[in-house]
Amino acid sequence: xxxxxVKKLRILRTLRDRGTVTATxxxxxxxxxxxxxxxxxxxxxxxVTLLEAQGRRVRLTDAAxxxxxxxEAVFAQLERADAELTGYLRGEAGQVRVGAFSTAVPALVxxxxxxxxxxxxxxxxxxxxxAEAARAYELLAAGDVDLALSLAAHAPTARDPxxxxxxxxxxxLDVALPVGHRLARAPGLRLADLAGEPWIFGGSGxxxxxxxxxxxxxxxxxxxxxxxxxxxxxxxxxxxxxGVALVPRMASASDPSHxxxxxxxxxxxxxxxxxxxxxxxxxxxGPAVARVLAALRRVADxxxxxx
Numbered sequence: 250x251x252x253x254x255v256k257k258l259r260i261l262r263t264l265r266d267r268g269t270v271t272a273t274x275x276x277x278x279x280x281x282x283x284x285x286x287x288x289x290x291x292x293x294x295x296x297v298t299l300l301e302a303q304g305r306r307v308r309l310t311d312a313a314x315x316x317x318x319x320x321e322a323v324f325a326q327l328e329r330a331d332a333e334l335t336g337y338l339r340g341e342a343g344q345v346r347v348g349a350f351s352t353a354v355p356a357l358v359x360x361x362x363x364x365x366x367x368x369x370x371x372x373x374x375x376x377x378x379x380a381e382a383a384r385a386y387e388l389l390a391a392g393d394v395d396l397a398l399s400l401a402a403h404a405p406t407a408r409d410p411x412x413x414x415x416x417x418x419x420x421x422l423d424v425a426l427p428v429g430h431r432l433a434r435a436p437g438l439r440l441a442d443l444a445g446e447p448w449i450f451g452g453s454g455x456x457x458x459x460x461x462x463x464x465x466x467x468x469x470x471x472x473x474x475x476x477x478x479x480x481x482x483x484x485x486x487x488x489x490x491x492g493v494a495l496v497p498r499m500a501s502a503s504d505p506s507h508x509x510x511x512x513x514x515x516x517x518x519x520x521x522x523x524x525x526x527x528x529x530x531x532x533x534x535g536p537a538v539a540r541v542l543a544a545l546r547r548v549a550d551x552x553x554x555x556x
Contacts, residue, residue: 255327257291258320260284261299265309265317266390276391321410325531332535343537344374348394350382352480353524356499356552357398357417361544373537386412389527395538398545401523402458413530415542418549419521422463422495424513425487433511440467440515447474447492449483460495463520484510497522499552524549 264273264284274281292299297312309317335343349358358377365372378394385397386404390411404414424443426433432442440463448471450460456478464471474492477483480500487494488509501512526545532538 252294253320253323254291254294255323257287257294258316258323260287261291261309261313262317262320262324264288264307265313269306318410321530324529325410328529328531329534332532332538335535335537343535344376345396345537345541346376346378346394347396347398347541348378348380348385348388349398350385350400351379352497352500353398354379356502357524357545357548360548360551361541364544364547365540373541375541386527389529392529395528395532396541397527399525399527401525404525404527411530412527413533414525414527415533417524417526417545418552419523420552421498421514422459422520422522423498423501424515425484425494425496425501426511426513427487427490427493428509428511429490430493430511433513437516438513439517440464440520441469441518443493444469445472447472449473449475449477449486449492449494451476451478459520459522463495466520467518495520499524 260273260277260279263276264270267273267276270281270284273279274284277284279287288299295312295316297316298310299313299316300307301310347358354377358375362375365375378388380388380394382399383403385394385399388394389397398417401416424438424440432438435442444464444467448460448464450471450473451457461471475486477486480496483494483496484501484507486492488507496512526542528538528542533542
């Protein structure tokens with residue numbers, strides 16, 4: 250019977266995800282020579298060639314991809330077993346490490362922690378790791394967090410066997426205008442009405458893509474007057490009359506201090522950003538993770554009803 254070594258299979262999967270032996274070694278806190286040796290041993294155990302030289306790099310063979318396709322089911326089952334064992338040993342309390350992007354922390358994670366604290370039975374201990382939405386899946390894959398809150402734009406496809414991705418809410422995007430702006434109180438405001446305005450958004454990354462995509466869907470390309478990624482900086486510039494911006498409802502609710510900013514709900518073609526939760530496949534059945542997910546869904550449902 251073929252010998253399947255889970256530790257070595259994890260090294261092979263990391264190489265697939267990271268692309269190079271050096272990056273794999275850094276991610277797993279190993280030396281490149283140790284990574285190569287472990288994979289050579291695994292190839293010998295399985296009796297197949299796993300790697301082929303490609304210039305200075307290596308590529309996974311078809312046999313390696315076949316092995317990993319079956320190994321993913323093993324990893325998922327181990328996650329389920331670990332979750333059940335943790336629940337058995339700790340009751341349903343346990344600890345859940347949550348990776349979340351900045352606006353999700355006050356809008357979703359903190360209210361969920363409060364809900365858990367007021368339940369009759371002890372709740373899981375939630376540890377928060379703030380991270381950019383695009384970074385969440387790296388942390389999840391590396392085992393640094395147990396649950397990640399991210400944006401659907403960054404979510405892996407449904408075919409990715411490593412993760413279970415669960416939709417949470419559609420966060421509406423409102424327009425931030427200086428209170429003295431000519432359209433600050435205009436009825437029936439549409440995004441297209443702001444086509445000629447100077448815009449404030451990030452120079453690259455998800456928020457740049459979300460803003461430009463929303464404006465292009467409304468029929469224009471926004472003129473980027475200023476580049477910023479933090480909501481405090483963006484709202485401060487709007488308040489100073491330096492431009493207008495699309496702001497997620499979750500972000501404006503968590504930073505209500507800008508009295509000089511008029512937040513306008515778009516009457517038509519209102520864009521959204523979609524927030525998702527993700528866990529390593531199989532882990533969603535663990536009692537502690539399941540309770541945190543349930544609390545996050547309750548908060549998200551309340552947020553949607555208030556939108």
